[in-house]
Amino acid sequence: MARARLNSGNGITDELPKTKINKTSLRNVKKLLRYLRPYRLKFILGLFFLFLSSISLLAFPALMGGMVDAAQGKQGLAFIPASIKVIGLIAFAILFFQSFVSFFRIRLFVEVAEKTLADIRRDTYFNLITLPMDFFANRRVGELNSRLSADLSQIQDTMTTTFAEMIRQSILLVGGVSFLFIVSVKLTLLNLSILPVIVIIAVFFGKFIRNLSRKAQDKLAESNTIVQETLQGISNVKAFVNEAYEANRYQNSLKAVVQLALRGASYRGLFASFILFCIFGAVVSVIWYGSSLIATGELSVGNLTTYIISSLFVAGSMGSFPELYANVQKAVGSTERVIELLEEKRENVSIIPEENEIKQRIKGDLAFHHVQFAYPSRSEITVLKDISFSAHAGEKIAIVGPSGTGKSTLASLILGFYQPQEGDILFDGKKAESYRLTDIRNQVAIVPQDVLLFGGSIRENIAYGKLEADAEEVIAAAKRANAHDFIMGFPEGYDTLVGERGVKLSGGQRQRIAIARALLKDPAILILDEATSSLDSESERLVQNALEELMKNRTSIIIAHRLSTIREANKIIVIEKGRVIECGTHSELIQRETGLYRYLSHLQQEKVNG
Incomplete structure (x- = not known):
């Protein structure tokens, strides 16, 4: 785990862990280095400028020593002139040359590093958002965000600074020690x-x-x-x-x-x-x-001066290596974590919009045939056991039962977030595997209990259901969802920002925006996952009216907590401990004296009356 360390401010930051450099870690580094290929010419040119800059720096100790000897009227090292003026001019010429090549070295390394890291960030994020739901179920958002920020920033620092500095210090070390032997x-x-x-x-x-x-x-x-x-x-x-x-x-x-x-x-x-x-x-x-x-x-005084300055160069180079090596270790560890993310198996979806357009239409027939399912992260616990039911296009099917019986898991399976271990899910009589995953998700919409709105405007949040929708379509969907009036009550209307930087919407308002979003999507199959369970009576009435509009002429799977909202369903399926134990209409199920549906219905009625 990353260790906490006190930063220069008042907070605690995470220190990236160091990784031992071995064959495996070097293979991972090699995989990431392929991102350098498009910019390899500029990278090589940057290395050349770095070499020139470092070599020119080694000339200064000899020039300073030669200047001291020249001041005494003596000849120092054979290749150094005995004139103070000439040595001074040579020193400034070398200084100008070093400044010139240093500018291009820094400019090229930063350009290569920024473009390379942008490519890695792009591919990492693209791969991340196409990973299956089980991947996200087993990882924290903070951890994933760290890989996109801290880990990649560490790699960036190593590419722009640490790598170049290691080469520079190596040249200074080798050249400096060699020069020390020449002097004395x-x-x-x-x-x-x-x-x-x-x-x-x-x-x-x-x-x-x-x-x-x-x-x-x-x-x-x-x-x-x-x-x-x-x-x-x-x-x-x-x-x-x-x-x-x-x-x-x-x-x-x-x-x-x-x-x-x-x-x-x-x-x-x-x-x-x-x-x-x-x-x-x-x-x-x-x-x-x-x-x-x-x-x-x-030995001359000038040569001793040259030796001391060169020794300082060598000492500085040696002293910098532990920190540089530690940074390389951190970068190698960051590389391993990024590579792990890049090599995770993706879902069969594309980040190119045109490839995600609907190829195979679904009319709305839905069926579960002997479905058995356990979450991959908890394979020992079977959530759904031999589930079978069917819904014809346009029907309203309600799913009820105690908490923790697998009702919401059905919604995840319909959307293809997970695949059942046994049995089949059928759309229009065809197995789900015969459809592209994007075709299914493009034609299935869900209105959850807890609606997540993005940090943009209300218009953008509604249009998330159909990105190419124009303003008239967004407003029409909002009106059908009973959301238009409260939206227009804000000073900025549909351009009102929501979330931390904007207005705070109530649960009922968020639900109606989610319903407008689903209406805009115009799905063949609709999933309502306890969409009104956490609302007050007035909000529930407004949302329920919007839901009735949303459910018109489409297959609706209603996962309900309040049984009063599903009495008009064509079929009610009662699930307990992962199994279907009852199935029928409200009037049929309420007549079963020992049935679970009747018991739950009476229990809720007593709470209302109490």
Whole structure:
């Protein structure tokens, strides 16, 4: 799991986990690198400019040292002129050249990275919205959103910055060490003799400190979880007078955070002192030994200056690699998660509108033949057991039964969100498999209990049922759904924004917009999934009138909680524990003294009268 870390502000952000780099992870990186192919020429040109920029940077230590020697009237390195003016002009020329190539290197890398990431984002999102419902049932929206934002942003940072910086630092490291040997073999051997000891100690000590930091982050995350839980359940905290208990729980958690932080600070202080001692000790050693070489005439002052500046380049390059490598590990982990998303099996639907147009019409006949179903994520629990019923075109079929008996699952099966493990679902006498999935969904509409409206305007939400609908069609659908009057009551009418940035609509208003949307779609089969169960009496009356208009001349599957709304249905199917136990009209079922429908009907009547 991603660990929480405190950012520079006041919030907690998620730190992307690092992944070990191995053959499997490199194969995933290779799969993602195919997105670079359309831009490979610009990428190669960017690498060339990066190489030139890095190589030109290596010339500055030699020029600075040569300038010091020239000031003393001496010749430094053989390939450096002995004139201060000439060296200065060469330095500015190289500086201008480096600025020139750096601009094009940055411009090309950013262009390649942005276009590549746009392609990956596009394909990831396109693949995401065409995945089956079972995929979304097993994953949180936040996790999927993270893959489209945090993971891809990490890959983007690596492509635009980390990758280029690793190449640059590698050139500076190799070139710098080579140049150190050219300047002074003895000084270089001195540095190399103490370097392994420093690196080994730093690696192990740094790993120990990182573990302490992770523990502190985990404890901080726990304390923030306490805050989140307490505020979410504040009514329970106050109802049970447990403010003191929660305050004590949070205080104890903070004490643990402080203890770990102080322990980590002590070790970090020791580590920082050790690193500073090593760095300045190395500098003192180089200058000390270099001064003795100057005294014996084996080294010039300018060469020592060149050596020190080159050493700083090498040290900077070495110091940057741990962080760069950590970023690469995060990018590799992000790549694995994105590839996993891209390789998920899609439904047989297309993101091209023309390919989703109806090819095979459905008149409205619907039948379930011995259907058995269990959700893939809970395969041990059979939700529907040997379900059989039929509906002729234009009929109203009501599905009733206690909660949790699989009524809404029937709607999911009709829409093709899931496939039954046994049995068949027939449209116009043909198996569902003989139709394209888009043909079925284009001709089946659902009005759910909890209507989701998108954050656009009311007009856009209604037109979602038929994207090419003009303004007159939208208004006509709204009028038939009893929604026109309340829509026109808003100052901006159909252009009123809904959701967080606009007006808040009541449950009845949202239902009527959903009904208008379904009317605009003009489906052959309509599913009403407890569409009025959460409404007050007045809203229910308005919505029920709109539903009657919607159900005209089309097959309607009414999943009902309030039995008073289904008395006129052509057939009522009673389901209990995943099985059909009764079937008939209202008048037939109400006469069965031991029937479940009669019992539920009387129970609801008593609640109304009570």
